[in-house]
Amino acid sequence: MEVLQRVLPTGLPVSIQVIAATIVLGIVYSLVTAERPFTGFPVVSFDGKSPAESWMFHGKETLEEGLRRFSGPFQVITGTGPKIVLPNKFADDIRSHPSLDFNRAFAKDFLVHYPGFDGFRVGLSGDELIQETVRVKLTQSLGLITEDLVDETTDALHVVLGESKEWTTRFIRDDALEIVARLSSRVFLGSGICRNRRWLDIAKSYTIDSFVTTRILRAVPSFVRPIAFLLLPQSRTLRKAVRDARDLIDPEVERRKAAVDAAKAAGLKPPKVADTIGWMYEIARGRKKDFVAGQLSLTTAAIHTTTETSCSALLDICEYPEVAQQLREEIIQVIGEHGWAKTSLSKLKLMDSFLKEGQRVRPMSSSTMHRYVEKKVEISDGTTLPQGSRVVIASNFMDPTIYPEPEKFDAARFLKMRQQPGQENNWQFVTTSPSYTLFGHGQHACPGRFFAANEVKIALCHLLLKYDWRFVPGEGRPAPTNFEGVNGVDQKSRVQIRRRQAEIDLDLSPN
Numbered sequence: 001m002e003v004l005q006r007v008l009p010t011g012l013p014v015s016i017q018v019i020a021a022t023i024v025l026g027i028v029y030s031l032v033t034a035e036r037p038f039t040g041f042p043v044v045s046f047d048g049k050s051p052a053e054s055w056m057f058h059g060k061e062t063l064e065e066g067l068r069r070f071s072g073p074f075q076v077i078t079g080t081g082p083k084i085v086l087p088n089k090f091a092d093d094i095r096s097h098p099s100l101d102f103n104r105a106f107a108k109d110f111l112v113h114y115p116g117f118d119g120f121r122v123g124l125s126g127d128e129l130i131q132e133t134v135r136v137k138l139t140q141s142l143g144l145i146t147e148d149l150v151d152e153t154t155d156a157l158h159v160v161l162g163e164s165k166e167w168t169t170r171f172i173r174d175d176a177l178e179i180v181a182r183l184s185s186r187v188f189l190g191s192g193i194c195r196n197r198r199w200l201d202i203a204k205s206y207t208i209d210s211f212v213t214t215r216i217l218r219a220v221p222s223f224v225r226p227i228a229f230l231l232l233p234q235s236r237t238l239r240k241a242v243r244d245a246r247d248l249i250d251p252e253v254e255r256r257k258a259a260v261d262a263a264k265a266a267g268l269k270p271p272k273v274a275d276t277i278g279w280m281y282e283i284a285r286g287r288k289k290d291f292v293a294g295q296l297s298l299t300t301a302a303i304h305t306t307t308e309t310s311c312s313a314l315l316d317i318c319e320y321p322e323v324a325q326q327l328r329e330e331i332i333q334v335i336g337e338h339g340w341a342k343t344s345l346s347k348l349k350l351m352d353s354f355l356k357e358g359q360r361v362r363p364m365s366s367s368t369m370h371r372y373v374e375k376k377v378e379i380s381d382g383t384t385l386p387q388g389s390r391v392v393i394a395s396n397f398m399d400p401t402i403y404p405e406p407e408k409f410d411a412a413r414f415l416k417m418r419q420q421p422g423q424e425n426n427w428q429f430v431t432t433s434p435s436y437t438l439f440g441h442g443q444h445a446c447p448g449r450f451f452a453a454n455e456v457k458i459a460l461c462h463l464l465l466k467y468d469w470r471f472v473p474g475e476g477r478p479a480p481t482n483f484e485g486v487n488g489v490d491q492k493s494r495v496q497i498r499r500r501q502a503e504i505d506l507d508l509s510p511n
Contacts, residue, residue: 059485079218095442
């Protein structure tokens with residue numbers, strides 16, 4: 001402090017001196033501690049821009065530039081430091097390597113130690129509560145929750161989209177977000193809370209505010225982030241959302257606990273549940289867990305990805321209207337004959353292919369399989385990944401040796417691939433492989449993808465049979481947003497819809 005006082009102008013108020021000293025120390029600290037690019041890996045930029053600007057605003061193009069120039073690993077400079085990009089051919093090298101940690105790869109990106117990021121903190125802590133709840137309970141109960149999803153979809157579409165038979169212009173992302181929030185909340189929290197207006201607002205805003213806050217903070221120097229975090233309106237909303245979520249969910253958790261404990265005390269079986277509050281309590285087995293943070297973690301992951309998938313699918317319907325009728329015919333045949341039986345959704349093979357093709361042509365992310373290198377790892381070409389580095393796999397959705405005419409949208413592409421001998425199970429929407437890493441690959445592949453696929457398929461059945469879809473005349477397909485290689489549907493994207501007469505009654509319970 002004495003050194004700083006000698007270099008600062010004399011006569012300044014003490015408060016100004018403290019602020020100036022803090023800024024100077026922050027700059028020095030950030031320069032000393034800033035992560036440098038790793039030696040031996042070329043740093044890629046795009047179109048003459050700085051590496052950081054290239055990745056932040058032109059992530060997809062930056063990856064393409066790196067893949068064009070180099071056959072091996074290269075680096076991009078993200079808002080939280082360098083990341084080593086591995087071409088897709090190395091996906092099997094890292095898929096389940098014991099020295100490559102999944103959770104630590106995301107910890108810096110999502111600023112898990114900041115207040116309000118409770119959902120990310122528990123999700124990336126290494127605690128198996130979320131993973132076990134999804135893998136052991138949710139995925140194995142997909143048949144049990146189908147009717148709940150159908151019931152919630154019926155009501156949500158009536159409330160959100162209405163019944164007008166005239167063409168009306170809608171903001172597609174806002175509508176999809178509300179519908180997905182309701183469907184996910186029905187399964188996560190049960191019928192008692194899923195339509196609570198405050199919870200739905202939290203479910204939607206928490207996801208958005210988390211990503212917006214993270215993106216803004218990544219764009220500012222690290223020493224400024226704590227101050228910026230306190231000043232951002234999104235961060236204040238984030239912290240209030242956590243407090244309100246606890247006020248809503250904690251009483252329900254305590255009620256569930258009391259019911260289970262009372263049943264056990266009476267020598268009875270605890271009441272059966274079909275939502276993640278009850279499943280989390282079962283998985284915890286008496287251990288102290290933050291169930292509210294667990295719910296926020298599930299909600300964030302489910303709403304973000306499922307909303308984007310749903311929006312993208314509806315935009316594809318508008319762009320390729322001939323596909324809409326083909327999908328309707330399949331829905332009428334499958335659901336009309338089998339109802340909402342346990343196996344019905346697996347029989348919607350064209351819809352499955354359509355969803356996978358949409359994500360191939362316009363993937364949500366240009367890179368996947370994020371890992372943190374806990375100790376040096378040698379990959380198959382002899383390259384050593386340095387300890388402390390973060391690595392990602394570049395997506396490979398435009399390889400013509402795997403996908404003939406890759407620029408062409410073919411809704412039946414994966415249906416035809418599944419029809420080849422021995423390939424029936426290799427190209428489903430939820431299947432991962434080195435050639436298709438949208439959901440990751442290996443032991444850390446997204447465990448919730450099976451639930452998300454069913455949720456989207458049920459929603460699409462209703463959206464297609466109950467409504468016509470088209471772009472706003474004269475506007476065409478809205479341009480996507482892009483930040484650090486993540487593509488999204490712009491919040492201002494508009495489409496037009498009108499109510500149509502469904503050929504079959506999707507609202508009926510199975511016989």
